[in-house]
Amino acid sequence: MRISELSTRSAVPIPTVKFYLRERLLPPGIPAGHRQAEYGEEHLRRLRLVRILTDVGGMPLRDVRGVVDAIDDESRSLHDALGVAQYALATRETGPAGDELHAATEEVETLIRSRGWHVMPESPARTRLAHALAGLRGLGWPLGVGDLEDYADAADALATREVASVRSSGSRAEAVERMVVGTVVFDSVLSALRRMAQESHSAEA
Amino acid sequence: MRISELSTRSAVPIPTVKFYLRERLLPPGIPAGHRQAEYGEEHLRRLRLVRILTDVGGMPLRDVRGVVDAIDDESRSLHDALGVAQYALATRETGPAGDELHAATEEVETLIRSRGWHVMPESPARTRLAHALAGLRGLGWPLGVGDLEDYADAADALATREVASVRSSGSRAEAVERMVVGTVVFDSVLSALRRMAQESHSAEA
Numbered sequence: 001m002r003i004s005e006l007s008t009r010s011a012v013p014i015p016t017v018k019f020y021l022r023e024r025l026l027p028p029g030i031p032a033g034h035r036q037a038e039y040g041e042e043h044l045r046r047l048r049l050v051r052i053l054t055d056v057g058g059m060p061l062r063d064v065r066g067v068v069d070a071i072d073d074e075s076r077s078l079h080d081a082l083g084v085a086q087y088a089l090a091t092r093e094t095g096p097a098g099d100e101l102h103a104a105t106e107e108v109e110t111l112i113r114s115r116g117w118h119v120m121p122e123s124p125a126r127t128r129l130a131h132a133l134a135g136l137r138g139l140g141w142p143l144g145v146g147d148l149e150d151y152a153d154a155a156d157a158l159a160t161r162e163v164a165s166v167r168s169s170g171s172r173a174e175a176v177e178r179m180v181v182g183t184v185v186f187d188s189v190l191s192a193l194r195r196m197a198q199e200s201h202s203a204e205a
Numbered sequence: 206m207r208i209s210e211l212s213t214r215s216a217v218p219i220p221t222v223k224f225y226l227r228e229r230l231l232p233p234g235i236p237a238g239h240r241q242a243e244y245g246e247e248h249l250r251r252l253r254l255v256r257i258l259t260d261v262g263g264m265p266l267r268d269v270r271g272v273v274d275a276i277d278d279e280s281r282s283l284h285d286a287l288g289v290a291q292y293a294l295a296t297r298e299t300g301p302a303g304d305e306l307h308a309a310t311e312e313v314e315t316l317i318r319s320r321g322w323h324v325m326p327e328s329p330a331r332t333r334l335a336h337a338l339a340g341l342r343g344l345g346w347p348l349g350v351g352d353l354e355d356y357a358d359a360a361d362a363l364a365t366r367e368v369a370s371v372r373s374s375g376s377r378a379e380a381v382e383r384m385v386v387g388t389v390v391f392d393s394v395l396s397a398l399r400r401m402a403q404e405s406h407s408a409e410a
Contacts (some may be wrong), residue, residue, distance in 0.1 A: 011303065045344065052340035098216065117405035125404070129397035132390050135257035138215075139250065139386060150366060151391065152398050154359040159402030161355060166407075181344060183403070185337050186356065187396045192334035193357050194395075195388065197364030199330070200322035202371075 003029070006039045010047040017047065023061065025050050025068055052181060056188050071176045103142075104133035111145045115152060162186070208234070211244045215252040222252065228266065230255050230273055257386060261393050276381045308347075309338035316350045320357060367391070 007014045020026040026046055029037030046068070053059045053067065070076070108130045112119050119126065136143055166179045212219045225231040231251055234242030251273070258264045258272065275281070313335045317324050324331060341348055371384045 048340075048343045052344065056337050056340045112401065115402075115405075117401055118408045119401045119404050123401060123404060125397040125400040129394060129401075132261050132393045132397065135253075135261050136386070136390060138253045139257065139382075141383075141386075148394070148398070150363060151395050152402075154363060155395060155398035156402045158355060158359060159399055159406050163403055163406040177344075178346075179403075181341070181346075183400065185341060187392070187399075188333060188337045189353070190356050190360060190395065190399075191392045192330040192337065193353070193360035194364055194392075195330040196317065196322055196324045196328060196334075197320075197357075197361045198368055198384075198388070199324055199328060200320075201364050201368040203323045 001039050001044075002036065003039065006043055006047065009044055010051070012047055012051060020047070020050060023065070025061065025065060027072075049177060049181065053184055056185050059184065067180050071180070100134040100137040101130060104130045104137060107133055107143070107145060111148060111152065114145055115156070158186075158190075206244050206249075207241065208244065211248060211252065214249055215256070217252055217256060225252070225255060228270070230266065230270060232277075254382060254386065258389055261390050264389065272385050276385070305339040305342040306335060309335045309342060312338055312348070312350060316353060316357065319350055320361070363391075363395075 001009075003014060003017055006012075007017050010017075012020075017026065021028060026043060029039040029043065032038040050064055050068070053064045054061070059067075105126075108126055111129075112126075133143055162179075162182055166175050166182065206214075208219060208222055211217075212222050215222075217225075222231065226233060231248060234244040234248065237243040255269055255273070258269050259266070264272075310331075313331055316334075317331075338348055367384075367387055371380050371387065
């Protein structure tokens with residue numbers, strides 16, 4: 001298909017498609033005559049992937065590129081590619097430091113040990129959780145490992161199914177794509193569901 | 206305490222504290238002599254609240270003001286204040302439109318009915334969920350209500366506990382603050398836990 005059809009089918013304006021091409025978020029089309037190129041279903045799919053990560057996931061383009069690179073790099077093992085993609089999803093956080101962060105970091109370690117989870121020391125999720133817990137401490141709501149039990153149980157149950165579903169995907173590229181989209185989009189899904197349930201229970205109370 | 210101590214204890218630089226005062230995110234101190242003011246523990250607490258919402262929650266200051274106003278407006282009922290605060294937390298989303306969004310919106314309605322949830326038509330969480338589901342449809346992963354069952358169960362169980370915990374808080378202002386912080390911070394906590402669990406299960410597989 002030509003770029004105009006690609007734009008129509010993806011609902012992404014032509015100038016934006018051209019920008020993604022220049023930024024290597026979208027691979028080039030096959031040259032087809034004078035300043036024209038032909039695009040396939042894989043371009044449409046990639047375009048939709050970029051949009052869901054930016055629109056639903058709120059990811060900056062630099063991070064989207066990291067994800068796209070991890071999907072395309074065939075030299076990586078699946079687990080390795082999943083790791084690169086997941087770490088590329090990390091939000092950079094600033095936040096409290098000092099004693100509260102130190103105490104919160106210890107709690108995160110204790111939690112990981114108590115669940116028997118295998119999590120790399122450089123995992124951005126560790127830092128993210130520690131910052132959240134440190135912020136709560138600053139407001140006078142210190143949380144212990146026991147208080148996180150319900151959340152960790154829910155996360156564990158969902159992750160078990162999610163990893164199994166990713167592993168059963170067809171190709172390696174599809175598996176990485178599913179993991180990335182699943183991680184980003186289901187953050188949003190879970191957050192929306194939790195807010196609706198809160199509203200409903202608050203109305204009943 | 207003087208502004209310098211407020212800055213030290215909150216780890217927020219003095220110019221930022223002054224900015225929050227000008228922007229009415231922080232109530233004024235009590236005048237104490239020539240161009241000086243005295244601040245109390247409630248200022249420290251409010252400062253920490255503003256920081257956790259911006260740092261951990263990634264909220265723009267305009268939305269933080271909406272939350273702060275809902276906390277401070279004593280004329281509202283608790284349920285009403287919770288609603289105002291929660292809706293102020295909504296992220297503005299752009300995303301796919303057309304047939305996919307239409308189908309996804311129907312699914313959200315079906316889900317809400319099947320769970321027996323009471324959710325206002327204008328709830329931003331409805332739109333957010335519909336956009337996420339529409340994005341998945343665009344990638345060829347249409348999800349039905351059944352596929353969301355695990356996520357809705359997890360959200361429902363957490364929300365039940367969260368609403369009960371908020372309602373048992375001391376004052377009305379504290380209840381609203383807890384709900385806001387809980388909603389924002391636990392999005393981050395749950396997301397971090399889910400990513401760690403995914404990494405761990407992926408390593409095992």
